[in-house]
Amino acid sequence: MSILKDWKIHIAAFIIVVICELIGARKVQVGSGVLLFLPMLYAMVLGGIVSWPRLKLINVQQMNAASTILSLTTFILVAKLGLIIGPSLVKVVQSGLALSVQELGHFLGTVILGLPLAIFLGLGREAIGATFSIDREPNIAIIAEKYGIDSSEGRGVMSVYICGTLFGAVWLGLLAGYLSALNIFHPYALAMGAGVGSGSMMAAASGAIIAVFPEQKNEILMYAGASNLLTTIIGIYFCLFVSLPITEYLYKILTPIIGKNKANEQANGGVTK
Amino acid sequence: MRMGETALVLLLMGVMIVVGNTIGYHYPITDAIIGYLIIMAVTLLGMGLAKIMPIKLPMVFWISLIALLATSPISPYSGVITAYTSKVDFLALITPILAYAGLSVGKDLAMFKKMSWRIVVVALTVYTGTFICATAIAQIMLRLEGII
Numbered sequence: 001m002s003i004l005k006d007w008k009i010h011i012a013a014f015i016i017v018v019i020c021e022l023i024g025a026r027k028v029q030v031g032s033g034v035l036l037f038l039p040m041l042y043a044m045v046l047g048g049i050v051s052w053p054r055l056k057l058i059n060v061q062q063m064n065a066a067s068t069i070l071s072l073t074t075f076i077l078v079a080k081l082g083l084i085i086g087p088s089l090v091k092v093v094q095s096g097l098a099l100s101v102q103e104l105g106h107f108l109g110t111v112i113l114g115l116p117l118a119i120f121l122g123l124g125r126e127a128i129g130a131t132f133s134i135d136r137e138p139n140i141a142i143i144a145e146k147y148g149i150d151s152s153e154g155r156g157v158m159s160v161y162i163c164g165t166l167f168g169a170v171w172l173g174l175l176a177g178y179l180s181a182l183n184i185f186h187p188y189a190l191a192m193g194a195g196v197g198s199g200s201m202m203a204a205a206s207g208a209i210i211a212v213f214p215e216q217k218n219e220i221l222m223y224a225g226a227s228n229l230l231t232t233i234i235g236i237y238f239c240l241f242v243s244l245p246i247t248e249y250l251y252k253i254l255t256p257i258i259g260k261n262k263a264n265e266q267a268n269g270g271v272t273k
Numbered sequence: 274m275r276m277g278e279t280a281l282v283l284l285l286m287g288v289m290i291v292v293g294n295t296i297g298y299h300y301p302i303t304d305a306i307i308g309y310l311i312i313m314a315v316t317l318l319g320m321g322l323a324k325i326m327p328i329k330l331p332m333v334f335w336i337s338l339i340a341l342l343a344t345s346p347i348s349p350y351s352g353v354i355t356a357y358t359s360k361v362d363f364l365a366l367i368t369p370i371l372a373y374a375g376l377s378v379g380k381d382l383a384m385f386k387k388m389s390w391r392i393v394v395v396a397l398t399v400y401t402g403t404f405i406c407a408t409a410i411a412q413i414m415l416r417l418e419g420i421i
Contacts, residue, residue, distance in 0.1 A: 004278070004281055004282065004285065009373075009376050010285060012372075012376060013289060013369055013372045013373055013376060014288070014289050014292070016372040016375070016376075017289045017292065017293045017368050017369050017372055018292065018293070018296060020293075020297075020368055020372070021293045021296040021297030021365070021368060022296060022297075024297060038364065039293075039297060039364070039368045040364070040367040040368050040370075040371040041371070043368045043369070043371040043372040043375060044371040044372070044374055044375040045375065046372070046375060047371070047372045047373065047374065047375015047376040047377075047378065048375040048376075048378040048379075049375075050375070050376060051375060051376045051377065051378045051379035051380075052378075052379060052382070053379045053382060053383070058376065058379070060379070060380055062376075063376065063377045063378075063379045063380040064377070064380060066373045066374075066376035066377040067373075067377035067380065069282055069286070069373050070370060070373040070374050070377060072279060072282055072283070072286075073282075073283075073286050073366075073369065073370045073373065074370065075316050075319070075320065075332065075333070075336055076283065076286065076290075076312060076313070076316055076366060076370075077366055077367070077370065078316075078319075078333050078336045078337055078340070079312050079313075079315040079316040079319065079336050079337075079339075079340045080312050080340075080358065080361070080363060080366055081337070081340070081363075082315070082336065082337040082338075082339070082340020082341045082343075082344075083311075083312065083315065083340045083343060083344045083354065083355070083358045084344075084359075084363070085340075085341055085344075086340065086341045086342070086343060086344025086345040086348070086351065086355070087344050087345070087346070087351060087355055089341060089345045089346070090346075094420075095415070095418070095420055097414065097418060098411055098414035098415045098418055098420065099411075101410055101411075101414050102407045102408075102410040102411035102414060103407070104406075104407075104410060105403070105405075105406035105407030105408070105409060105410040105411070106403050106406070106407040107403075108406065109402035109403040109404070109405065109406025109407060110399045110400075110402050110403045111402075112402055112406060113398050113399070113401060113402030113405075113406070114395055114398045114399040114402050117394070117395055117398050118391075118395045118398075121391040121394065121395065122391065123391060123392070123395065126392070127395070130392060130395050130396070130399065131395065131399050134399060134400065134403050135396075135399070156392070158384075159388050159392040159396065160392065160395065160396040160399055162381045162384055162385055162388070163385070163388075163392065163393055163396030163397070164396060164400065165374070165377075165378075165381055166378060166381060166385060167396075167397065168400055169371060169374065171397055171400055171401075172400055172404060175400075175401060175404060176404065179405075179408070185408050185409075185412050186412060186415060186421040188411070188415055188420070188421055189408050189409075189411040189412035189415055189421070190408050190411075192407060192408065192411035193404050193405065193406075193407040193408025193409075193411055194404065194408075195407070196400070196403050196404055196407075197403075199370075200367070200370055200371060200374055201400070203363070203366070203367040203370065203371075204367065204371070205404065206363075207363070207364050207367055210363075210364070217363075221363055227407070227411075229333065229334075229337050232331065232333050233330075233331060233333065233334055236331075
């Protein structure tokens with residue numbers, strides 16, 4: 001029972017949950033959109049403060065235990081989403097075409113927006129690992145196998161992975177809440193968009209969409225869950241056989257056009273040595 | 274991790290989820306406890322299936338499959354399962370998950386400090402890109418199909 005032995009983090013997590021749920025959701029108007037602050041956001045921030053190394057409240061072993069528990073509990077999320085989708089399975093199948101086609105947005109959206117920016121900012125081959133996917137665990141494995149984890153591409157994927165772990169959920173929660181409040185997109189479309197392929201990010205994004213459109217809660221969870229499932233399962237194969245080759249190809253074409261410091265590309269990457 | 278330990282961790286999570294669910298979303302506590310136990314059973318069954326099945330597919334697939342079947346129209350207990358599990362709010366599940374995500378932050382901070390601001394900007398753009406591109410395509414597709 002090695003994981004349960006780290007009782008300190010469980011007590012900390014419990015207290016954090018109680019405090020966050022007592023505070024509840026808060027909205028702040030920004031321009032024509034709304035910044036949504038949900039209990040999950042406070043939970044991440046409070047957890048981060050407790051875990052701040054300088055405070056020495058918990059040690060690295062306990063942080064690792066928290067991380068193991070995190071990956072286990074995302075399975076609870078998957079089960080809950082499946083249970084929500086079940087009764088409306090027919091409805092999901094009816095939207096099957098839209099669901100499948102929007103996956104292209106999930107898989108290629110990272111490259112379309114991320115790669116030109118990464119090259120423009122002067123990243124070398126790190127740009128490939130950084131932008132070919134959303135860089136979660138399965139994607140790291142793809143890069144590690146093809147280039148090695150100590151390569152430029154490996155540093156790129158690891159850097160974005162860490163940023164995703166630290167800010168992914170918070171960022172997507174705020175972004176999804178803001179976009180929802182702008183009323184440009186239909187909640188179903190936003191819900192499908194929220195299925196980015198990471199449990200915590202999907203949860204944060206769909207939670208924010210629900211807070212703006214509470215009366216469509218079930219449909220939002222249904223589409224977000226179905227989309228997330230598709231992204232997770234197809235994603236591994238799509239990233240390996242389609243996204244990565246496309247990213248490589250675009251990198252070669254775009255670097256001479258918008259890249260700077262071409263000769264210096266290795267030194268200019270994500271992680272300074 | 275062994276199944277017994279997994280079950281214990283999930284039970285512990287359940288305590289937090291049910292307490293948060295009662296404070297933040299005001300569902301009846303006994304219904305929520307039963308609901309959580311069902312969700313937990315589905316999760317464990319899916320994990321077990323992933324281990325014994327000869328076809329290697331992600332655990333997420335098997336858990337989803339069992340969950341979908343449990344509440345789909347073909348399941349005889351679909352009504353009961355939906356009634357109880359809907360008493361556990363989705364948002365109540367996320368709060369403890371992100372609390373643990375927060376508690377594990379410290380272990381990545383050392384490496385994060387070594388990263389340049391460029392890669393942080395790129396990372397946020399990558400996550401923005403995947404969300405917005407998929408949303409835009411979904412919007413167009415749902416319009417074309419007349420669903421919205």
